[in-house]
Amino acid sequence: MSDDLRDEETYLAARAEQLAARMETEGVSRKGLLQLVGSALPLLAGGKPLAAPAPAAARTVGPPIRKPLPAEWFVPFGTNAETRWDSLAEVGYEVPNDRFFVRNHTATPTIDHRTWRLRVFGDGLRLRPGAGDAVEFSLRDLKRLRSRKLTALIECAGNGRSFFAGQQGTPAYGTQWALGGVGVAEWRGVPLSEVLERSGITKAAVDVLPQGLDANVVTGGVDLGKVRRPLPVDKALDDVLLAYEMNGVPLPPDHGFPVRLVVPGWVGIASVKWLGQIEVSTRPLFSPWNTTSYRMFGPDYPVDAPPLTNQPVKSALELPRGAVLPLGRRTTLTGRAWSGTAAIRRVEVSTDRGATWAAAKLYGPNRPGAWARWKFDVEPRSPGEHEVWVCATDEEGRSQPLSVPFNTFGYLYSAVVRHPVVVA
Numbered sequence: 001m002s003d004d005l006r007d008e009e010t011y012l013a014a015r016a017e018q019l020a021a022r023m024e025t026e027g028v029s030r031k032g033l034l035q036l037v038g039s040a041l042p043l044l045a046g047g048k049p050l051a052a053p054a055p056a057a058a059r060t061v062g063p064p065i066r067k068p069l070p071a072e073w074f075v076p077f078g079t080n081a082e083t084r085w086d087s088l089a090e091v092g093y094e095v096p097n098d099r100f101f102v103r104n105h106t107a108t109p110t111i112d113h114r115t116w117r118l119r120v121f122g123d124g125l126r127l128r129p130g131a132g133d134a135v136e137f138s139l140r141d142l143k144r145l146r147s148r149k150l151t152a153l154i155e156c157a158g159n160g161r162s163f164f165a166g167q168q169g170t171p172a173y174g175t176q177w178a179l180g181g182v183g184v185a186e187w188r189g190v191p192l193s194e195v196l197e198r199s200g201i202t203k204a205a206v207d208v209l210p211q212g213l214d215a216n217v218v219t220g221g222v223d224l225g226k227v228r229r230p231l232p233v234d235k236a237l238d239d240v241l242l243a244y245e246m247n248g249v250p251l252p253p254d255h256g257f258p259v260r261l262v263v264p265g266w267v268g269i270a271s272v273k274w275l276g277q278i279e280v281s282t283r284p285l286f287s288p289w290n291t292t293s294y295r296m297f298g299p300d301y302p303v304d305a306p307p308l309t310n311q312p313v314k315s316a317l318e319l320p321r322g323a324v325l326p327l328g329r330r331t332t333l334t335g336r337a338w339s340g341t342a343a344i345r346r347v348e349v350s351t352d353r354g355a356t357w358a359a360a361k362l363y364g365p366n367r368p369g370a371w372a373r374w375k376f377d378v379e380p381r382s383p384g385e386h387e388v389w390v391c392a393t394d395e396e397g398r399s400q401p402l403s404v405p406f407n408t409f410g411y412l413y414s415a416v417v418r419h420p421v422v423v424a
């Protein structure tokens with residue numbers, strides 16, 4: 001495999017070709033793949049079998065999410081729960097751990113940090129003679145390495161999915177999140193690059209495959225195995241953190257205790273929780289999470305569209321939908337805006353359904369890979385039902401459109417969200 005695969009674009013193109021080749025060897029035509037995906041049957045699951053099982057055993061007992069989910073902070077969706085945006089009006093730049101959204105494919109596992117080990121293996125490592133077939137790190141080993149703090153946002157690729165139905169009349173398959181599948185925290189841990197270098201990563205490595213210790217994901221009668229999603233080596237060696245702290249305390253069970261990845265700017269699925277092992281490979285790797293899901297499918301996308309990487313530009317109001325704004329009195333609307341690629345340049349607000357826009361005031365930190373807070377004064381003069389529209393633009397000029405092309409799984413909804421309010 002050529003070194004060119006370390007370059008992200010070449011890499012993605014090569015991977016798309018490999019996917020197409022795999023589809024052929026597995027007897028699935030391009031049209032057939034579309035149909036499969038349309039009916040949400042993850043038949044292309046798998047990829048090559050894993051070299052070895054994870055060492056630490058995880059048990060699952062009790063409810064899928066461990067922490068309390070009070071109705072004033074969360075909207076629950078089975079194994080997932082989204083943060084209520086109106087509850088963020090009261091909090092600072094970071095979302096406190098007890099309000100941070102949870103996205104679990106199965107359930108939060110119980111992991112004993114004393115026996116937990118991170119196992120790094122694969123043909124992309126040069127292992128010391130006599131070192132066996134893998135390098136292992138205990139939690140104590142990781143904590144001995146120099147730590148780094150990283151304020152970063154994690155957002156589910158499906159965040160905002162419900163607006164495909166609600167605003168565009170085309171419901172998408174999956175959890176019907178409003179906008180609360182997102183949060184910013186201050187993470188602390190060890191750069192993934194440090195752990196990969198210490199494990200002996202070679203120049204020939206192109207893909208890194210982190211895998212969680214939570215239960216296998218079974219869907220439609222098909223066992224997809226453990227949650228795992230290949231990361232190009234460029235990204236893995238860039239800004240990815242192996243986090244063991246969230247907002248100054250050990251990672252809570254629901255957020256990946258004892259160690260998770262934090263992959264800044266990328267779709268949340270990249271930030272694998274309850275990390276158990278990392279394969280380092282000289283060939284592109286596949287899993288259901290970069291083949292049959294977390295890619296764009298649908299009539300507006302090519303069948304070999306690449307795996308999703310960065311999140312788009314979005315914004316949200318810290319206000320309940322249908323909130324009552326007092327007639328003739330000044331009210332300050334607040335919210336946040338973010339982009340998977342850059343800091344936020346400006347946020348504009350319209351109270352006349354897009355006819356005119358006015359700039360909101362950004363305040364506080366405005367970090368790439370996290371979010372910017374903003375406020376906007378309104379003094380409503382006509383009673384009745386209105387809408388507040390918010391449009392953010394990032395430092396690279398990406399803006400929120402008024403609508404976005406449909407995709408089957410409803411990923412990356414970045415259009416302006418029309419927020420209903422009542423003036424009375």
Ligand SMILES: Nc1nc2c(c(=O)[nH]1)N[C@H]1C(S)=C(S)[C@@H](COP(=O)(O)O)O[C@H]1N2
Nearest residue numbers: 101102103104105156212227268271272273
């Ligand atoms: N092992 C594992 N990692 C995982 C998941 C999972 O189900 N299992 N869900 C992913 C998805 S889809 C998202 S959006 C984020 C959510 O992180 P959070 O629950 O800490 O908010 O974790 C990712 N990491």
Ligand SMILES: [Mo]
Nearest residue numbers: 156157268269
């Ligand atoms: Mo997600």
